Amino acid sequence: MDSLITAAARALAAGDPLGALKRVALRDDAPALALRGIAMAQLGDFVRAKALLRNAARAFGPKEAVARARCIVAEAEIALASRDLGWPAKTLDAARATLEAHGDLVNAAHARYLELRRFLLVGRLDETERTLAALAPMPLPPALRAVHELVVAGVALRRIQTKTARAALERATFAARHAGIPALTAEVESASRVMSTPAARLIVRGEERLVLLEEVEALLATDALVVDACRYVVRDAGTVVSLATRPVLFTLARALAEAWPHDVPRDTLVARAFRLKLADESHRARLRVEVGRLRSEIQALASVNATPRGFALEPSGAREVVVLARPVEEKHAAVLAFLSDGESWTSSALALALGASQRTVQRSLDSLAEAGKVQSYGRGRALRWMTPPVPGFATTLLLPAPLPGD
Missing domain, CATH: 1.25.40.10 (Tetratricopeptide repeat domain)
Incomplete structure (x- = not known):
């Protein structure tokens, strides 16, 4: 040489x-x-x-x-x-x-x-x-x-x-x-x-604040009942129940946890779980079925009790009920989280990282591009997508695959 x-x-x-x-x-x-x-x-x-x-x-x-x-x-x-x-x-x-x-x-x-x-x-x-x-x-x-x-x-x-x-x-x-x-x-x-950047939002008794990853770790070691909207599980210090494949049940669990210790009206639960503005008797009947399924899934952790106007969550042994959510939440948050590293990604690479189909990822990218949140350059196989990093948020740390139906 x-x-x-x-x-x-x-x-x-x-x-x-x-x-x-x-x-x-x-x-x-x-x-x-x-x-x-x-x-x-x-x-x-x-x-x-x-x-x-x-x-x-x-x-x-x-x-x-x-x-x-x-x-x-x-x-x-x-x-x-x-x-x-x-x-x-x-x-x-x-x-x-x-x-x-x-x-x-x-x-x-x-x-x-x-x-x-x-x-x-x-x-x-x-x-x-x-x-x-x-x-x-x-x-x-x-x-x-x-x-x-x-x-x-x-x-x-x-x-x-x-x-x-x-x-x-x-x-x-x-x-x-x-x-x-x-x-x-x-x-x-x-x-x-x-x-030193926020990894999640903590929602307790109607109030919310940003928390670091160390605070998340400390929370998961307590006896609190945690409805984890980052990983789609309901957990306490000893038991974890995954609802990642049950989006309606998870939505109900989160709504009840956010309102705890109060109850949630039936019409509100119908609107959040089924994405409907108006509820009729058939929707309320469907709500009763889904609440019964939720009771069965989380019976080791909590019960769901009927009230005159709706339903309320009652933890079995936990002294507190909290919701752990992403720092920034929107429809295509998972795609944005990976793009927030400041690198340029292909749609196929995003699909691999997210465990989703390339067509689903492409639809998300098109929607984000229309909203001006991402930009692309190149053509054909050289087409890449990127966005400036979201300042102040460790958005990818707690991200699993997207919740079905997102």
Whole structure:
């Protein structure tokens, strides 16, 4: 490897893409193409970066398997940064196996962490935890140790384990500063700010306030009866009843919890649960059926009692009834929550992350675009959607798949 290639590689490792381009911008040999591709990726031109890396992979000879594998890993990193979650995972696995077989353990570990970060984005927390348990970050360079701790923190935040998350973020901050890469330091700082931004709204006895994730964790450890409108469950400290597939029942449970300790008129429950302005006797009969189903589902936690004008919730052992809701609620809140990370997403990537059909996601994007809340650029397969981050809200932390009927 000549001196210019070595100098460009060192510049890229230090997070200096312009310095790297000064050395290899006019060269078209395979190593230079690869370094130019990585530099363009660091500058945010993902389309040009992807093309350069593919050209580099083709330019490397059949005996240069390690170099081609590194190009594949770099392309996978670009796919992750550009939220192309449909990028073939098997290709990355094959590249990682090649790197491990040839002793390039650092780049092989980098490929593994790319896979883990993709798992986080699509909500595969169990697989992420199993893989993390088998990894030892200490032999890795500081940059990869920071990435390891970011993944640990990401899992802990989604599990609502704030002490674990805070400790991981502190380790990530130390490793990122030691690595001396400004972009990595900025990413760690952005992740750390999640701990001090509201993750949910707490509604108690008709009053509401924003709460941090640490407060959510503390709430879930108390004996309060929590109607969780972030995950669509009714829970106390020992029992969790999921109503994620029963949207009418969850709507009734939330309405009763918001009014507790008072009752809710029948017509109000009909309007909220069935989305009707006027209620007749058939709707009230249907309401009685749905309330009976709700009683059966949450009987271990609370009872639903009839009153002269409606129904009231009575917790079995809890001293308080609270509702935990998203910081911002609207019809397409789940789509907006993922777009609020400031990255550009394809509709197919959003569908993968949300566990919804691409057609459903596209309808949501079209509605949001008409309202001026998102914007698109590109055409065809290159069409992407984005929105500026919602300031002051950690909107994705408590998001599951959309509630059926949303």
